Amino acid sequence: MTTLFISDLHLQEERPEIARALLNLLADPGKNVEALYILGDFFEYWVGDDGITPFQDKIAHAVKKFSETFAPVYFMHGNRDLLIGNQFAHQAGCTILKDPCIIDLYGEPTLLMHGDSLCTLDVAYQRFRRATRNPIIRWLLLKLPLSYRISSIRKLRSNSAKQGPMKSRDIMDVTSDEVIKTMEKHNCQRLIHGHTHRPDRHTITVNGKPAERIVLGDWEKQGWILRSDDKSLELKSFPINQ
Numbered sequence: 001m002t003t004l005f006i007s008d009l010h011l012q013e014e015r016p017e018i019a020r021a022l023l024n025l026l027a028d029p030g031k032n033v034e035a036l037y038i039l040g041d042f043f044e045y046w047v048g049d050d051g052i053t054p055f056q057d058k059i060a061h062a063v064k065k066f067s068e069t070f071a072p073v074y075f076m077h078g079n080r081d082l083l084i085g086n087q088f089a090h091q092a093g094c095t096i097l098k099d100p101c102i103i104d105l106y107g108e109p110t111l112l113m114h115g116d117s118l119c120t121l122d123v124a125y126q127r128f129r130r131a132t133r134n135p136i137i138r139w140l141l142l143k144l145p146l147s148y149r150i151s152s153i154r155k156l157r158s159n160s161a162k163q164g165p166m167k168s169r170d171i172m173d174v175t176s177d178e179v180i181k182t183m184e185k186h187n188c189q190r191l192i193h194g195h196t197h198r199p200d201r202h203t204i205t206v207n208g209k210p211a212e213r214i215v216l217g218d219w220e221k222q223g224w225i226l227r228s229d230d231k232s233l234e235l236k237s238f239p240i241n242q
C-alpha cells in the first residue's frame with residue numbers, strides 16, 4: 001500500500017495549470033493508494049467556507065471524488081488556508097487534522113506539520129499565528145461580513161504580489177532547535193512538513209538517534225509529491241504542463 005503527501009499547491013484561479021496538475025493526480029494517483037495527506041497551503045487564500053468560489057468548489061468536488069474512488073483524504077491547515085472549516089471538509093470528503101499530528105506510517109511514528117510553527121525567527125508572525133489559531137479569534141474573524149473578508153484578503157494579496165509570487169511568510173526557513181525540540185517532545189524520529197518551499201530530506205539527530213525531516217515542495221514551478229510504502233519513502237518532483 002502507498003500513502004501520499006502533498007502541500008503548498010497555493011491553488012488559485014490565476015494558475016489553472018497547477019489545478020490541472022492536481023486534478024490529474026487525483027484522477028490517476030498510482031497503484032494501491034491508501035491515504036492522501038494535504039499538509040496545508042492547499043489554497044492560496046481562504047476567506048471562510050461561506051465564501052467558496054466556483055474554482056475552489058471544483059477542487060473540493062475533485063477531492064471528494066478521489067476520497068470516494070481511491071482513499072481517505074486528510075487535510076491540515078496552512079497559514080494561507082487556516083480559515084478552512086467543517087463545511088469545506090464535508091464538501092471535499094476529507095478529515096481535518098490538528099497541527100501537529102502523529103500518524104503510524106507503516107510502523108514508524110511520523111510527525112506531520114504544516115511547518116510555519118517551526119519558523120520561530122519570525123517573531124511577529126508567531127504572534128499573529130497564535131492569535132489566528134485561537135478558537136475565539138477565529139470565530140470572531142468568521143463573524144466579519146464576507147464582503148469585508150474578501151476585500152481584506154484582496155488587499156493582503158495585492159501587497160504580497162508586489163513581493164513576487166508565494167513569497168512573504170513562506171520564505172523563512174525552520175529553526176533547527178525548534179525542529180529537534182518538537183520531535184523530541186512528540187517522541188518521533190521522522191517529521192514531514194511543508195511551508196518553507198525548500199523540498200529536501202534532512203538527516204538529523206533526535207533523542208541521540210538518527211532521525212529524518214522531510215520537506216515537501218511547493219507547486220510554483222513543478223509539482224512535488226512524497227510517496228511512502230512499507231519499505232521506502234520517495235520525494236519526487238514532476239513537471240506542470242502549461
Ligand code: MN
Nearest residue numbers: 041078079195
Ligand atoms: Mn505556508
